[in-house]
Amino acid sequence: MAWSLSATIPECNIPLQVATVDNAYGSPMIQSLRVSKESQLQIIPFPNKDSKYAIVLDILGVLRNITISGVNQGTALQLKQFILDIETRVAGKQWYNTTPKQTTVLNLDMGGAASDISVAYNVVIKNFNWNFNAGTPLQIEYIIEMIEAST
Numbered sequence: 001m002a003w004s005l006s007a008t009i010p011e012c013n014i015p016l017q018v019a020t021v022d023n024a025y026g027s028p029m030i031q032s033l034r035v036s037k038e039s040q041l042q043i044i045p046f047p048n049k050d051s052k053y054a055i056v057l058d059i060l061g062v063l064r065n066i067t068i069s070g071v072n073q074g075t076a077l078q079l080k081q082f083i084l085d086i087e088t089r090v091a092g093k094q095w096y097n098t099t100p101k102q103t104t105v106l107n108l109d110m111g112g113a114a115s116d117i118s119v120a121y122n123v124v125i126k127n128f129n130w131n132f133n134a135g136t137p138l139q140i141e142y143i144i145e146m147i148e149a150s151t
Contacts (some may be wrong), residue, residue, distance in 0.1 A: 014085050016068055016144070025082040026074020026144075033108070035065040064148035066106065066123060073139045086128050086144065094124050103149055124149045 017030045040060035045054045072082055089104060103122040123146035130142040 002069055014082070016070060024078065025085075026072050026078035028072040028082065029071040032067075032069045035064065037062055037064045039072045064121065066121065066146045066148070067143065068146075071139055071141050072083070075138065079138070079140050083130055083140070086125070086142075088118055090128050091126050104146075106146060121146075121148045122150060123147065 014083055015025060016028050018025075018027055039062050042057040042059060044055040044057070045051065046055075072079060074082070094103060103124055106121045106123045108119045108121070109117070125144060126147050127145040128142070130140045133139050
């Protein structure tokens with residue numbers, strides 16, 4: 001199965017997986033993608049009663065969490081640009097001053113020519129972690145945690 005995933009941002013495209021080396025960001029490759037959707041339940045147990053008597057309220061809505069981990073190979077300048085551009089989003093550039101305001105759009109294109117699956121989520125980047133190992137000087141490992149959100 002071919003994967004093509006990208007984070008599309010109105011001002012600047014930050015690819016998370018490319019087939020060839022990108023001029024700005026190197027050659028990022030996704031190793032894993034995890035998408036979960038969870039209900040924000042309020043649980044009220046009764047004192048001294050069995051769990052079957054607990055009241056569960058589903059009044060707080062649902063959250064979708066998306067976690068992408070991968071590696072990026074490139075020159076030191078390309079890796080630095082990749083890190084700085086994603087950290088800029090986390091540091092306050094999550095929304096754009098357009099009308100209406102826009103969040104980052106994560107496009108997930110999965111499958112090949114026979115079975116194309118394309119999904120887009122409005123997301124806010126919750127965490128960005130990256131690791132550098134001395135044994136691979138022109139490569140970083142990264143994890144990006146996002147939450148689906150509206151504008």
